[in-house]
Amino acid sequence: MTERSFSVIENQWITLRDGTRLAARIWMPDGAEADPVPAVFEFLPYRKRDGTSARDESTYPVFAAAGIAGVRVDIRGSGESGGVIDGEYTELELSNACEMIAWIARQPWSNGNVGMMGISWGGFNSLQVAALRPPALKAVISIASTTDRYNDDIHYKNGCHLSAQLSWAATMLAYQSRPPDPELVGNHWMEMWIERLDNEPFFMEEWLSHQRRDAFWQHGSISQDYSAIEIPTLVIAGWADGYRNTPLLAAEGLGEKSRALIGPWIHKYPHFAWPKPRADFFGEAIAFWNRWLRGEENGIEALPQVRAYILDGPKPAPRRDSDPGFWICKQKWSEPEAQCFYVDQFGTLVEGLPIPHAPAHEVYLKSPLDIGTASGEWFTLKPDAELAGDQRIDDAGSLVFETSPLAEPQDYLGRPILTLTLSCEAELTNLCARIVDVHPDGTATRVSFGVINLAHREGNAEPKPLIPGEPVTIRLVLDACGYRFGKGHRVRLSLSTAYWPTVLPPPVDPGLTIDIGSLGLALPKLGTHEAFEMREPDNPDPLPKYIAHTPPVTRRSVTRDLSANRTDYLIHEDTGLAEHPGTGLSTRQLREEVWSISPDDPLSMRGTAIWTCDMQRTGWSVRTISTAKITCTAEDWLISASVVAYDGKKQVFEKTFEKIIPRDLM
Known part of the structure; x- marks a missing residue:
């Protein structure tokens, strides 16, 4: 395809119905008014002028050269946009996004078809806006996002309070406190800045006021009604990021409307993410946009429903530039067949189901509250110590069970499930479960983890205190993984009552009594699949240099x-x-x-x-x-x-x- 020349509109003012001016940066293919083009819209609070400029300058020129306009808009109260932000994924934000889509569609240079794209915040609101069905929105690419704002974001996880909630509240306070650029808004920059500073909220207050999965979190969680999304979606994530569950959940919930891509990556776009190998995001995205925004018959709809990189025993390291593994695809995603394990009388994790009605074999567990320092960040921006480290540090304060060395490699894709009967002498406590790959030399790589506040064992909307001393059986679904345990490796299950600082502790620390005879672990088999070659980016270093x-x-x-x-x-x-x-x-x-x-x-x-x-x-x-x-x-x-x-x-x-x-x- 011949590359099209384009120009950049550094700042375009767009006035909302309420009079607020939003600021956009637009990459426009030349001749678009004579030959209208589709557009891709991204709506973020991260400041187009400086915060996301490098990423935008990597991506949108490539789209524009392919004849696709890029429209990057600052949410109100961010960057150069007027007004004050009112929260995260609010009704006002989503209605403003719908206004932006309608504005784009009626421009003389637009062919009337709009795609929406983004990573993290932009990935979230892309799916949320799709559920509102603005007429001109025809397709979405969502990266590192969620279908459930309560359980798969930086706030809570199965009723456990994540420390990332404070970290991200501080981050947003820092972003929203910065002024617009006087070079773009002129002499009233100070007036805009003071209005922002006077009125910006501290997000943590609202988030912490909703500790249950109530209507606040249901808003914007597309898992409430997957049927609301009627357009094609491409959902992307990385195993090294906290948002790893979304592609498979979207495949389950959206069915044929969704395509999933999961690589080894941190919280970055896949054409410049680590650990490598990377993916040719530009080629993938342009084909996707051309099919759904232009009607080009290019076969993109025939892609397998799930494509995933299966990690092959990466070791924790100070920096992971590349992870060993292989790409697989599944033409249609379905619930994986489980390989089940239980703990035998010698404390070994063995294949099979727990023995029914076996006599209780109770073990008391109370981990030091500082267990978890090898957990890394919940969502990761660099492939260094932000990734989970060698798990031997945390396993020392945990209850661990492991298999004998494997005679053959074992491959998994999906979400592990732990069932367990336990009791506690208090009304609440936390439990953390981790699946760990123990290498022949003893190095321990975290494969998956899950946490639960046991008062939330029957759901997050109406938690129920434990009855002290009364046994309860729980079912804990861990985070998704795509992983090969190599020959000679061991599968380890690690249980702890703390996972700090990732999870903040409850007010009491009673420990747990665990019936290990009841323990059942189901690992999701990879099952029927095909190998495929994921094209890597032509440019290995696409970000501009400042x-x-x-x-x-x-x-x-x-x-x-x-x-x-x-x-x-x-x-x-x-x-x-x-x-x-x-x-x-x-x-x-x-x-x-x-x-x-x-x-x-x-x-x-x-x-x-x-x-x-x-x-x-x-x-x-x-x-x-x-x-x-x-x-x-x-x-x-x-x-x-x-x-x-x-x-x-x-x-x-x-x-x-x-x-x-x-x-x-x-």
């Missing part, structure tokens, strides 16, 4: 103060100061995060996240410092936040948030 004034720095560490009986998990992320060569705008973000706990006191838990954000060009500089904190009592979560803003060296704003939110069986 001018680096100071280098990036990343540090993660765990310290154990034996005298104070305290463990600290410390994160230092400095992007360095980088200048966009076209706009002259330099930006830098510094994230400092500390989580602390005493291994025997759940109420000692505390977390602090501080973001320092700089923007500058000749004659102009601004800085914001955003801080978010969480501590607890037995009855309450205590959260606070602050934002301080500087114009040059002059402080121009300061605000604090403080809130006490009662615990709700959590």
